[in-house]
Amino acid sequence: MTISMYAASVPVFTQMLDSLSEVLKKAEEHATEKNIAPEILLQARLFPDMFALIRQVQIAADFAKGVAGRLAENELPAYEDNEQTFADLQTRIAKTKAFISSLDAAKFAGSEEREIILRPGTPKEKKLNGQTYLLQYGLPQFFFHVTTTYAILRHNGVVLGKKDFMGAY
Amino acid sequence: MTISMYAASVPVFTQMLDSLSEVLKKAEEHATEKNIAPEILLQARLFPDMFALIRQVQIAADFAKGVAGRLAENELPAYEDNEQTFADLQTRIAKTKAFISSLDAAKFAGSEEREIILRPGTPKEKKLNGQTYLLQYGLPQFFFHVTTTYAILRHNGVVLGKKDFMGAY
Numbered sequence: 108m109t110i111s112m113y114a115a116s117v118p119v120f121t122q123m124l125d126s127l128s129e130v131l132k133k134a135e136e137h138a139t140e141k142n143i144a145p146e147i148l149l150q151a152r153l154f155p156d157m158f159a160l161i162r163q164v165q166i167a168a169d170f171a172k173g174v175a176g177r178l179a180e181n182e183l184p185a186y187e188d189n190e191q192t193f194a195d196l197q198t199r200i201a202k203t204k205a206f207i208s209s210l211d212a213a214k215f216a217g218s219e220e221r222e223i224i225l226r227p228g229t230p231k232e233k234k235l236n237g238q239t240y241l242l243q244y245g246l247p248q249f250f251f252h253v254t255t256t257y258a259i260l261r262h263n264g265v266v267l268g269k270k271d272f273m274g275a276y
Numbered sequence: 277m278t279i280s281m282y283a284a285s286v287p288v289f290t291q292m293l294d295s296l297s298e299v300l301k302k303a304e305e306h307a308t309e310k311n312i313a314p315e316i317l318l319q320a321r322l323f324p325d326m327f328a329l330i331r332q333v334q335i336a337a338d339f340a341k342g343v344a345g346r347l348a349e350n351e352l353p354a355y356e357d358n359e360q361t362f363a364d365l366q367t368r369i370a371k372t373k374a375f376i377s378s379l380d381a382a383k384f385a386g387s388e389e390r391e392i393i394l395r396p397g398t399p400k401e402k403k404l405n406g407q408t409y410l411l412q413y414g415l416p417q418f419f420f421h422v423t424t425t426y427a428i429l430r431h432n433g434v435v436l437g438k439k440d441f442m443g444a445y
Contacts, residue, residue: 110279110281110388111278111436112278112282118411119412119415122416123410153431154430219278235445242284243287248438248442250415250419251419251438253428254423255423261326262431
């Protein structure tokens with residue numbers, strides 16, 4: 108009568124990473140067609156003190172990697188945040204997807220009650236159980252950055268619709 | 277070793293509706309301080325064919341109401357989409373919160389396997405089980421509109437941070 112922590116994380120992240128990849132493909136095609144230097148879109152942001160597109164994608168990918176990996180008590184691969192092109196972002200998304208799909212679903216069992224410590228050793232340290240960590244921290248953070256990526260591209264005239272954001276469900 | 281459909285819906289929607297309410301309060305204060313007519317923010321959008329702020333809030337609230345209500349097999353209250361002011365939006369959020377908090381958690385049991393039909397009788401009709409409906413349709417849709425509301429306000433210079441988006445978790 109319930110759902111698993113695995114079902115509430117890996118398939119959700121995978122669906123949205125796939126749609127993010129498609130959205131970025133359309134953005135790259137748009138830049139090519141309109142003779143827009145790719146950097147214009149890659150460095151676009153909605154306000155001067157918000158992150159640019161590349162950073163939004165990196166952070167979205169990192170939440171997928173970090174949340175799924177921690178729930179499975181897996182070591183987290185380190186990625187360098189050195190992406191500069193659309194192709195680099197596709198690679199980042201692909202390796203993130205490969206990592207989370209490599210996680211053993213059985214390892215997520217019981218993670219809803221496991222203690223997770225955010226920002227350990229800092230003044231902002233916060234302890235959560237795995238359920239709250241996933242549902243009320245990880246998913247909101249992840250969706251924030253995926254949606255902001257979409258919003259940046261829409262604001263810059265890339266032709267996208269909600270269907271592109273949602274992906275296959 | 278699992279989580280309930282209730283835990284993956286009502287508390288998540290409630291947290292984000294609370295943060296949405298706070299974000300809109302800050303937006304209204306910003307308009308007052310800067311002598312900006314409230315309509316400028318309420319009608320702001322990121323691109324001409326995207327929804328304006330008011331509509332983003334209405335849709336976010338409707339996903340919270342509709343997804344939680346359908347999972348609980350509850351009748352859905354109809355709201356009119358006639359909001360025109362920040363106060364109206366606060367009322368819409370408050371009644372949405374009151375509705376979802378009135379739902380009986382026990383009624384969500386088994387909803388993960390129940391069939392949900394999206395857009396019934398239309399060419400886009402789609403059948404999902406409750407688990408997919410919540411995790412891979414309802415939550416992404418809800419977060420899309422909450423995040424886009426935040427993005428519109430940030431783009432218009434309202435001083436907000438990720439903490440405002442996240443709310444209390």
